[in-house]
Amino acid sequence: MGPSHTDKPQFPDTGRLGKDKKRSTKIASVDEVVSLIKPGCKLGLGGALHESRPVALLREVVKRRIGDLSVYSGPVAGYDVDLLIGAGLVKETFIPAITFESHGLAPNFREAVEGGLVKAHILDVLTVVGGLMAAALGLPFFPIAALKGTDEVKYNPLIKKFTPPFGDEDIYAVQPIAPDVVLLHAAESDPFGNIRNYGAFRSVDQLLAKAGKTVVVSVDKIVSPETIMQDPYRTTIPCVYIHKVVEIPYGAHPTASPSVYSTDDDHIAEYWQAAELKRTGRNPEVFKSYLRRYVDEPESIYRYLELVGGMRKLVELEKEERQL
């Protein structure tokens, strides 16, 4: 039997680990990590928009229909959160902007919010960063002084106006944002959870990792501890913040894993069309078959990767990334 995505990858013992030989790894199976996500929990997603999103793990969440979720994220989301909403699994979002940029607006998000099924809280990037900073730094709040004249402050549930001890105007305090489970995707990790994330949004991942109660990372590749030790300055999130690591090749697809593969715009367009046909009521079946074909039926990541275009597509996405 070939490898399945639920197998535990082998510990890459090169024989040069010395005392670390007895150290426990954080490598887990997809089943193990997804079982940490409970219905109704606060879920925090790393990356932003269509970069470094833990999509393979989210497909497993959808497959198991783990619902009633409160979703936090890097400051902009698109495909993945729209997919969760389209499967009916989201109670509320704490994400400043949700869009598909050049493809259009987020169809399932729009439909669910306009239909009163999902509460889309109104907040901005400083609230997200400040809230994560408070949680990451162990502070009861973080100050924000830049919010002026916007109606957001009347509705943002995470902030409160206060008179600071210094300065001459009232400003806002944002409460800590500490998701129950944070899901990240990165290019590489060693077996102990030392993460290398090369994306532009790695800094939000770094905050989420320090703010979350349980932190799980899918990586395209597990590398040896020696690789990490050769250049510790390239470690973006140290193992001490990470609870589980799961190796899922192309685990961010159709979003990008910077340095490894680019965004699959064609697949995102296919999804958008399906979701928009559902939203407009023209043909809800197309979205149902999208869920069936790409989420529910594939029994492994390898089957999924074949369905989205196989080697030809993946090589193309890697090539685009190399040429950047």
Add this chain to the structure above:
Amino acid sequence: MMSLACKPVELMAIILARDISDGEKGAAGIAAAVPNAAMFLARRLHAPNFSICGELVVNPKPKRLYASVSDHRYHYGAEAEEGFLELFGSSHKGLDFWFHSGIQIDKYGNVNLHLLGSVERPTFRGPALANVSFAVTSKRFYLYPMVHNRRVFVDKVDFISVPGNLQGPESKAMAGLRNEGPRLCVSPLAVMDFDPVTLRMRLHSVHEGHTVDEVLANTGFDLIVPERVPITEPPTEEELRVLREEVDPDGLLRSY
């Protein structure tokens, strides 16, 4: 003469580019192909020392036009990558300028990107935006609505995502908005600026092929119309060539 093949959004990018000065600092939000084209164009044409910064990436040089900084391919050729700590700081300290589109824009240049109807149960939920601060902490900002009609140009926005001049000079001062605010509103039909006394939107020029009456018919409020309304200066051959050959070779703008 303006090229017949020039799309309104291309003209918008060219007009915005002209207002960027050498040595300035600026950036744009998400879903922002037009302002990004404007910034890359300005840097190539007349503002080589203009820096894109403040929003994670410093001076990217992408090979083609991408909608925003949220697309990692936009970061190609950057001189530095920053984090959210720096973004938090830049958002408080401000840049020279910023840009906003809008699902609604009103006569005072207030911007709605969130929703139509009520907050509790919107009839339309827009994409919203990540950064509501950059426009007010920066020295000025630009509006670039992608369509010019009465649904977008409304008397009063349903929701103020980003304040322009609020309800005029007094309310603007009361809210602690001390910067210039919206300088220009560049639409597919015309260029608007703001009357310095009332802070209300005023017609500045009309693009070739369009008329003052057409602009007024598509504007849902009393736009101030000065005695003389010139034709918007058409793109030069050089502006259009650099835009199409160097900034947007794949024609992202032409696809809108």
